[in-house]
Amino acid sequence: MSELTDLTLAQAREGLRARRFSSVELTGAYLEAMEAARALNAYVLETPERALAMAEAADARLARGEARPLEGIPLGVKDLFCTEGVRTTACSRILADFVPAYESTVTSQLWADGAVMLGKLNNDEFAMGSSNETSAFGPVVSPWRRSGSDAPLVPGGSSGGSAAAVAARLCLGATATDTGGSIRQPAAFTGTVGIKPTYGRCSRWGIVAFASSLDQAGPIARTVRDSAILLSSMAGLDRRDTTSVDLPVPHFEAAVGRGVAGLTIGIPQEYRVAGMSGEIEDLWQRGAGWLKAAGANVVEVSLPHTKYALPAYYIVAPAEASSNLARYDGVRYGLRVPGRDIVEMYENTRAAGFGREVRRRIMIGTYVLSAGYYDAYYLRAQKLRSLIKRDFDAVYAQGVDAILTPATPSAAFALGEKGAADPVEMYLNDIFTVTVNMAGLPGIAVPAGSDAQGLPLGLQLIGKPFDEETLFAAGQVIEEAAGSFVPPSQWWR
Amino acid sequence: MSVDATTVRRIAHLARIAVSEDEVPHLAGELNAILAFVEQLNQVDVGSVVPMTSVSPTVMRRRADAVTDGGYGDTVVANAPMSEDGFFLVPKVVE
Numbered sequence: 001m002s003e004l005t006d007l008t009l010a011q012a013r014e015g016l017r018a019r020r021f022s023s024v025e026l027t028g029a030y031l032e033a034m035e036a037a038r039a040l041n042a043y044v045l046e047t048p049e050r051a052l053a054m055a056e057a058a059d060a061r062l063a064r065g066e067a068r069p070l071e072g073i074p075l076g077v078k079d080l081f082c083t084e085g086v087r088t089t090a091c092s093r094i095l096a097d098f099v100p101a102y103e104s105t106v107t108s109q110l111w112a113d114g115a116v117m118l119g120k121l122n123n124d125e126f127a128m129g130s131s132n133e134t135s136a137f138g139p140v141v142s143p144w145r146r147s148g149s150d151a152p153l154v155p156g157g158s159s160g161g162s163a164a165a166v167a168a169r170l171c172l173g174a175t176a177t178d179t180g181g182s183i184r185q186p187a188a189f190t191g192t193v194g195i196k197p198t199y200g201r202c203s204r205w206g207i208v209a210f211a212s213s214l215d216q217a218g219p220i221a222r223t224v225r226d227s228a229i230l231l232s233s234m235a236g237l238d239r240r241d242t243t244s245v246d247l248p249v250p251h252f253e254a255a256v257g258r259g260v261a262g263l264t265i266g267i268p269q270e271y272r273v274a275g276m277s278g279e280i281e282d283l284w285q286r287g288a289g290w291l292k293a294a295g296a297n298v299v300e301v302s303l304p305h306t307k308y309a310l311p312a313y314y315i316v317a318p319a320e321a322s323s324n325l326a327r328y329d330g331v332r333y334g335l336r337v338p339g340r341d342i343v344e345m346y347e348n349t350r351a352a353g354f355g356r357e358v359r360r361r362i363m364i365g366t367y368v369l370s371a372g373y374y375d376a377y378y379l380r381a382q383k384l385r386s387l388i389k390r391d392f393d394a395v396y397a398q399g400v401d402a403i404l405t406p407a408t409p410s411a412a413f414a415l416g417e418k419g420a421a422d423p424v425e426m427y428l429n430d431i432f433t434v435t436v437n438m439a440g441l442p443g444i445a446v447p448a449g450s451d452a453q454g455l456p457l458g459l460q461l462i463g464k465p466f467d468e469e470t471l472f473a474a475g476q477v478i479e480e481a482a483g484s485f486v487p488p489s490q491w492w493r
Numbered sequence: 494m495s496v497d498a499t500t501v502r503r504i505a506h507l508a509r510i511a512v513s514e515d516e517v518p519h520l521a522g523e524l525n526a527i528l529a530f531v532e533q534l535n536q537v538d539v540g541s542v543v544p545m546t547s548v549s550p551t552v553m554r555r556r557a558d559a560v561t562d563g564g565y566g567d568t569v570v571a572n573a574p575m576s577e578d579g580f581f582l583v584p585k586v587v588e
Contacts, residue, residue, distance in 0.1 A: 098572050099571075099572060101565075101568045101571060101572075198549075199548045199549065200548075200549060200551070213547075213548070239554065239556070242553055242554055243547075243551070245549070245551070246554075305537070307533075308533065308534055308537060311530055311531040311532075311533055311534050312531075312534060314527060314530065314531055315531055315534075322508060326509075329509070330574060331573070331574075331581050331583055332570075332572070332573055332581060333572035333573060333574075334572070334574070335574070336574035336575065338584075339584070341584055341585075341586075342583055342584045342585075342586050343509070344511075345583070345584055346509040347505075347506075347509050347510060347511035348511050350508070350509055350510045350511070351510050351511035351512070354510065359510055360520070360523055360524070360527075362508050362510065363501075363504050363505060363508050363510065363520070363524060364524060364527050364528075366504050366507050366508040367496065367500075367504045367524065367528075370504070370507060377531070379544055380534055380535075380539055381531075381534065382544035382545045382546075383539035383542040383543070383544045383545075384534055384537060384539065384542075385544070385545040386542050386543055386544060386545045387537070387539070387542060389545065389548065422526050423523055423526060423527060424526055424527060424530045427530070439548060440548025440549055465548075465549055
């Protein structure tokens with residue numbers, strides 16, 4: 001049944017409704033593919049019984065002609081989303097075998113629309129990382145390899161399990177989260193499509209918190225259309241998240257195919273960073289050319305504070321993380337390591353439960369928020385954030401509809417290649433994506449080409465607040481021109 | 494600004510993370526690398542800029558001050574490493 005896993009989500013939806021195959025057959029094909037791909041370490045928990053039960057229920061509804069938008073569609077869930085009765089760890093030892101008594105709003109909306117849960121996907125611990133190497137379950141191996149080499153590559157991060165699973169045909173789509181690029185960078189590394197919607201579009205309720213003013217959920221999928229279908233189900237007002245916006249959720253799929261005729265696309269000169277490879281520069285120009293050929297007006301724009309986004313992010317995100325992660329104290333859930341008194345119990349628990357990168361970020365966050373340093377670091381970073389947002393506002397006020405940039409400064413790198421000596425080396429991966437989180441804007445990564453070693457490269461489109469539709473419309477133009485990107489062999493089988 | 498060994502120990506204690514003596518120099522190095530990286534923010538004159546509090550102009554939603562949830566104590570303590578009679582157990586904190 002391996003050909004069933006080659007269908008896109010939109011094709012599978014059509015096949016299920018036409019009763020050409022059942023959800024149990026489709027789900028079974030995915031469960032078989034997952035079992036054969038354990039070498040990738042994409043799933044940290046497979047839930048086959050639940051998947052088949054959900055698939056049977058979906059088949060019953062399909063038979064009655066009562067199909068909901070995602071009826072019978074098998075999906076993977078990043079392990080940052082709480083799933084009722086199913087272990088959720090954020091890929092940290094500190095959550096141990098935490099079993100939530102509740103379901104995140106985003107996943108509950110997917111199940112309410114008929115989707116089937118295949119299992120929980122690997123990610124960087126607490127979503128802190130750009131390579132999925134900080135997971136307590138070990139790294140995810142990308143389904144992609146450089147041509148002529150079998151060196152294992154990273155799938156990107158933090159949603160590395162989501163991206164690898166979608167690229168390797170281990171689910172039709174996956175939930176993911178993006179705090180500084182964690183949907184778009186792994187999507188770019190794996191030849192998949194990932195969209196971080198506008199801050200407030202998807203409820204954060206039930207998603208393990210990293211940096212609350214930046215965190216946003218979104219899908220990773222194989223095509224622009226598939227990502228649009230998933231986002232319509234994931235988005236919407238939730239009164240349990242005070243930052244969730246009360247705006248109608250558009251039928252995003254309707255924007256796919258709308259084209260870009262008459263739109264103005266901005267090319268920000270500040271994204272032409274020193275040392276950028278010729279391949280990335282060429283990819284970017286090709287992308288601009290495709291949009292132009294499809295009728296868009298392409299103009300140069302300026303976002304002068306771009307270079308400050310990443311350093312400001314590495315104040316704001318750790319500061320919020322140090323506050324959010326204070327809850328892991330060995331008392332209410334997860335790991336507990338005894339001590340002589342309660343403070344030593346906290347300290348021992350947190351030393352044993354958090355990995356190196358998480359400890360580092362909590363400590364940086366604690367430092368920048370500590371007495372005497374708040375104004376110099378956190379307040380200054382929040383002021384920079386206002387300037388970054390103002391840059392985007394000014395460009396959109398000039399009539400620009402969306403902004404085109406590279407998604408990442410390079411293609412995927414090898415496991416262990418980056419960040420071992422200097423954490424900042426790894427942080428630089430998010431240089432093109434982090435501005436979008438700082439300004440709360442929507443951004444989509446679409447595969448657009450390959451590097452000389454055959455690895456996929458992505459372009460990013462940045463939109464106006466709550467205008468994801470333009471991103472789907474423009475993203476589809478790039479997708480159509482660039483074609484699709486599938487790992488050349490299933491070497492892991 | 495850079496951190497020394499004493500500061501690393503102080504931050505670790507504030508963050509409630511046990512740090513062994515042999516980890517301190519390495520941690521100081523890593524923290525200083527990050528602090529050196531964010532140093533460039535000082536190039537910008539931010540004097541009159543209003544710090545961001547929200548990415549979009551939103552008004553906090555309010556609801557009636559009423560009990561809307563609860564009544565499932567067993568569920569609340571279900572994941573606790575140690576609990577008894579619906580209470581979380583911690584080491585003795587009052588002498």
